[in-house]
Amino acid sequence: MESLESKTRFCFVALLLISLVWSQLPSSSAQQQHEPNPTIRTMEDFSGYPIHEPGQFGSISLASSLSVDAPGLQKQIEELSRFSDAPSPSVTRVLYTDKDVLARRYVKTLMTLAGLSVREDAVGNIFGKWDGSEPSLPAVATGSHIDAIPYSGKYDGVVGVLGAIEAINVLKRSGFKPKRSLEIILFTSEEPTRFGISCLGSRLLAGSKELAEALKTRVVDGQNVSFIEAAKSAGYAEDEDEDFSSVFLKKGSYFAFIELHIEQGPILEDEGLDIGVVTAIAAPASLKVEFEGNGGHAGAVLMPYRNDAGLAAAELALAVEKHVLESESIDTVGTVGILELHPGAINSIPSKSHLEIDTRDIDEARRNTVIKKIQESAYTIARKRKVKLTEFKIVNQDPPALSDKLVIKKMAEASTELNLSHKMMISRAYHDSLFMARISPMGMIFIPCYKGYSHKPEEYSSPEDMSNGVKVLSLTLAKLSID
Numbered sequence: 001m002e003s004l005e006s007k008t009r010f011c012f013v014a015l016l017l018i019s020l021v022w023s024q025l026p027s028s029s030a031q032q033q034h035e036p037n038p039t040i041r042t043m044e045d046f047s048g049y050p051i052h053e054p055g056q057f058g059s060i061s062l063a064s065s066l067s068v069d070a071p072g073l074q075k076q077i078e079e080l081s082r083f084s085d086a087p088s089p090s091v092t093r094v095l096y097t098d099k100d101v102l103a104r105r106y107v108k109t110l111m112t113l114a115g116l117s118v119r120e121d122a123v124g125n126i127f128g129k130w131d132g133s134e135p136s137l138p139a140v141a142t143g144s145h146i147d148a149i150p151y152s153g154k155y156d157g158v159v160g161v162l163g164a165i166e167a168i169n170v171l172k173r174s175g176f177k178p179k180r181s182l183e184i185i186l187f188t189s190e191e192p193t194r195f196g197i198s199c200l201g202s203r204l205l206a207g208s209k210e211l212a213e214a215l216k217t218r219v220v221d222g223q224n225v226s227f228i229e230a231a232k233s234a235g236y237a238e239d240e241d242e243d244f245s246s247v248f249l250k251k252g253s254y255f256a257f258i259e260l261h262i263e264q265g266p267i268l269e270d271e272g273l274d275i276g277v278v279t280a281i282a283a284p285a286s287l288k289v290e291f292e293g294n295g296g297h298a299g300a301v302l303m304p305y306r307n308d309a310g311l312a313a314a315e316l317a318l319a320v321e322k323h324v325l326e327s328e329s330i331d332t333v334g335t336v337g338i339l340e341l342h343p344g345a346i347n348s349i350p351s352k353s354h355l356e357i358d359t360r361d362i363d364e365a366r367r368n369t370v371i372k373k374i375q376e377s378a379y380t381i382a383r384k385r386k387v388k389l390t391e392f393k394i395v396n397q398d399p400p401a402l403s404d405k406l407v408i409k410k411m412a413e414a415s416t417e418l419n420l421s422h423k424m425m426i427s428r429a430y431h432d433s434l435f436m437a438r439i440s441p442m443g444m445i446f447i448p449c450y451k452g453y454s455h456k457p458e459e460y461s462s463p464e465d466m467s468n469g470v471k472v473l474s475l476t477l478a479k480l481s482i483d
Contacts, residue, residue: 062478063417065174068166068470070463076162080106080146081154089457093148095189095200096124096234103146107186110165115172116184121247123215124236125201126186130168132178132481138255140178140480141440142167142473143185145201145432149193153459155449159466160260161186167260167474178481180255187432194221194230196395198284202432204247206439212244254440256407256480259433260473261444262461266452267425274468275415275422276446277408281437282331283364283400284430285371287357289316289378290391295343295351307386310341310350315385319377320357323370332366333428334359334374362426364399371397401434404441407480411443414475420468429454445472 083103086092093099104126111118111128118128129139144160164184171178188201197203197219203211219227231237237244263269268276293307317336324334338356357374361367375392382389408424415422425446427433433442447469450460 060417062174062176063414063471063475066170066418066471066474067173068170068467070467073162073166073466073470074463076110077154077158080158080162084148086151089154090151091148091154091457092150092152093146094150095147095191095194096230096236100147101234104186107146107161107165110162111184114165114168116165116168120236122237122239122242122244123201123204123231123247124188124234125205125247128165128184128186130172130178130182132181134179135181137180138252138440139181139183140477141183141185141254141257141436142259142477143183143187143432144259144261145187145190147189147191147193149191149455151457152455153453153457155262155459155461156264156454157190157261159262159447159461159469163260163466163470163473167470167477170470170474171478176478178478180481180483182477182481183254185432190432195219195227198286198396198430199432199435201247202435204244205249206435207248209245212247215244216242249439251439254436255483256404256441256443257433257436257439258407258411258442258473258476258480259431259436259444260469261427261431261446262449262454262459263425263446263452264429264449264454268423268446268448269450269452271423272421273423273448274420274465275411275472276425277403277411277415277422278427278433278444278446279403279408279424280362281401281403281427281430281434281444282360282362283367283398284358284360284434285367285397286395287355287359287371287374288391288393288395289313289355289357289389291316291353291382291387292390293349293351293385293387296349298347298349301349306349308349309353309387312381312385312387313339313341313350313353313355315381316355316374316378319381320359320374323373323377324359326373327361327366327370329361329363329366331363331426331428332359332361332370334370360428360430362400368397398430398434401437401442403437403443406483407441407443407476410476410479410483411445411472414472414479418468418471418475420472443476445469445476 081091083099084091085099108118116128116130120126142164145157146161190199192198215227228237291309291312293309320334324332335358336355340354341350342352359370378389378392433444436442447465453459
């Protein structure tokens with residue numbers, strides 16, 4: 001008796017032959033324009049997957065064919081989170097540590113499995129390219145980072161790297177063929193955890209000569225390990241006379257750059273929206289301030305005779321809040337993220353204090369006004385409390401970045417074609433996209449995250465939200481790659 005499998009195979013072959021014959025029969029041009037190819041339709045029915053011939057995509061039909069492996073993506077996020085120097089559910093992954101090196105190896109393996117050609121530069125920016133039909137054209141790029149500050153979460157940056165690899169896989173499964181090459185970038189050290197420099201890899205790609213020079217001689221971590229030593233321990237900067245200008249990219253190296261990222265705020269979740277289309281990234285600035293007083297015994301030195309560096313720091317911290325609120329703009333923010341006192345004993349008047357201040361705004365001039373006011377307050381406080389202002393250093397003072405109008409349009413179109421709700425948003429956190437905007441037109445795609453949590457173990461984005469973001473990224477990359 002003939003098996004069910006044999007009958008099924010026979011029916012498939014018979015239907016395929018019938019559809020091939022049918023496809024050769026004459027038909028009107030109107031029918032050819034509106035009726036699907038019967039061969040393709042039959043193969044789709046049997047395989048369960050949409051099948052497209054190269055060059056036959058409209059963006060609407062491509063949108064309907066995009067299928068994300070959400071369980072696979074979640075599994076990869078969980079696997080990557082295990083490369084951590086903190087116990088689960090926390091993630092600590094600091095630049096050039098053993099865990100960072102293992103995590104990089106994991107991502108390179110995924111890139112290779114996706115059929116991408118992989119390369120690295122002197123500081124460990126990792127590139128995975130899918131060559132288009134016209135590889136001489138500037139590529140369309142996407143990507144993010146995988147380093148994680150101490151005791152943070154699994155999704156910050158990671159969604160933009162693993163999600164980008166899945167976006168390429170989505171396009172390949174759909175049968176799409178890009179004209180422009182598509183390239184994924186894993187940026188080195190977006191977080192400033194080890195060397196105090198945020199977006200180190202993308203700053204260098206954007207051509208920071210000052211940073212390239214500093215990395216060779218002056219940059220050390222908290223253990224006095226130089227950047228060069230750390231990089232060599234991870235397999236980078238192998239040349240004794242490494243010239244980090246080799247990392248620089250020329251303006252126009254990419255046709256466009258798009259970064260997929262969790263929002264790191266509560267707006268999308270609160271408003272029940274699927275996608276945030278980022279129109280601008282706020283301008284960050286970092287300050288270091290130090291006061292020095294006389295110190296002394298907490299009981300023996302009476303209040304009128306004190307020169308308390310700790311109280312000077314506390315007063316300046318309150319001044320930061322005051323000057324930020326004086327701007328009368330919700331877009332202006334300021335944070336005293338580090339406040340250290342020396343000698344740090346309960347019965348000792350602080351003789352030294354150290355503050356690190358972060359202030360941001362989408363309006364550069366308004367942010368700079370806040371910085372000026374903070375500096376004026378620091379001098380005034382030092383005079384009033386009779387302490388020395390031994391340092392007031394502007395570590396970085398980066399300009400804001402505007403997303404490109406064409407990229408915004410393509411991201412919004414992709415969201416609409418995928419029937420996903422979206423809104424235009426400002427990124428108040430900074431990202432590698434801030435510096436990629438100096439190289440090429442830039443845009444960002446935000447997805448919701450639980451209660452807006454980020455930089456903490458509770459950070460979470462659902463598989464559905466990640467899938468939506470990957471689909472929008474896939475479709476946006478496709479649109480730009482054929483533009």
